[in-house]
Amino acid sequence: MAKICLDPGHGGSDSGGTGWGRKEKADVLDIALRIKKLLEAQGVSVIMTRTTDKDITIAQRTSLANKEECDYFLSIHRDAFADASANGSSMFIYSGASAATEKKAKTIYDAVIKAAPFRKRGLKKGAANYKDYGVNKNTTMSAALLELGFITNKGDNAIFELKKDAIALEIAKALCSIVGVAYKVKTVSNTESGDKKVVYTVQAGAFSVKKNAETQAAKLKAAGFDAIIVKKE
Numbered sequence: 001m002a003k004i005c006l007d008p009g010h011g012g013s014d015s016g017g018t019g020w021g022r023k024e025k026a027d028v029l030d031i032a033l034r035i036k037k038l039l040e041a042q043g044v045s046v047i048m049t050r051t052t053d054k055d056i057t058i059a060q061r062t063s064l065a066n067k068e069e070c071d072y073f074l075s076i077h078r079d080a081f082a083d084a085s086a087n088g089s090s091m092f093i094y095s096g097a098s099a100a101t102e103k104k105a106k107t108i109y110d111a112v113i114k115a116a117p118f119r120k121r122g123l124k125k126g127a128a129n130y131k132d133y134g135v136n137k138n139t140t141m142s143a144a145l146l147e148l149g150f151i152t153n154k155g156d157n158a159i160f161e162l163k164k165d166a167i168a169l170e171i172a173k174a175l176c177s178i179v180g181v182a183y184k185v186k187t188v189s190n191t192e193s194g195d196k197k198v199v200y201t202v203q204a205g206a207f208s209v210k211k212n213a214e215t216q217a218a219k220l221k222a223a224g225f226d227a228i229i230v231k232k233e
């Protein structure tokens with residue numbers, strides 16, 4: 001039976017990134033549990049590094065996946081940055097990743113971008129600020145670390161909140177294709193919020209932020225959202 005390890009980042013005393021009243025550790029556990037449910041409905045075995053809000057080291061996460069001999073390892077995170085205008089989704093794989101690992105990651109990344117109108121920051125080898133993430137380096141199976149938008153960006157949080165079921169579904173489908181399981185459509189509850197309004201607030205004179213907001217708003221509109229830009233004088 002195909003076996004996938006889902007790794008919701010952070011947990012317990014480590015909140016991960018925070019912004020707009022949200023905590024990364026909670027967002028990533030929420031979506032990981034949704035993906036778990038969808039995968040199990042397809043007969044895929046899922047190993048979770050955590051299912052509750054608890055502390056767990058990187059070494060514990062990777063040794064669990066290695067001991068369980070999982071076929072694939074996906075670490076799920078949300079980005080954060082001091083500048084609240086930073087946005088978009090990225091994905092990271094080991095700097096020495098094989099072409100096969102890169103291809104698998106691309107399948108997942110493309111699925112995320114298909115499901116949600118995050119700005120595409122891209123699939124990268126290595127890590128954002130240092131050479132490799134431990135989860136990518138120390139796992140013995142193909143692995144990737146996914147950043148589902150910036151928790152410090154209001155627009156990305158709106159996308160995450162409104163699209164989390166769609167994101168979970170597309171990731172589950174991608175993971176199934178990676179481990180060779182044909183995804184059969186099942187009746188799953190899609191509890192997307194009815195509120196599709198995304199509001200960007202732009203300070204007067206903040207030209208780069210305004211331009212960014214306009215690009216995002218256009219993308220969201222194309223995806224069926226009611227995105228508006230409010231100018232604060």
Ligand SMILES: [Zn+2]
Pocket residue numbers: 009010016017024076077078
């Ligand atoms: Zn994180």
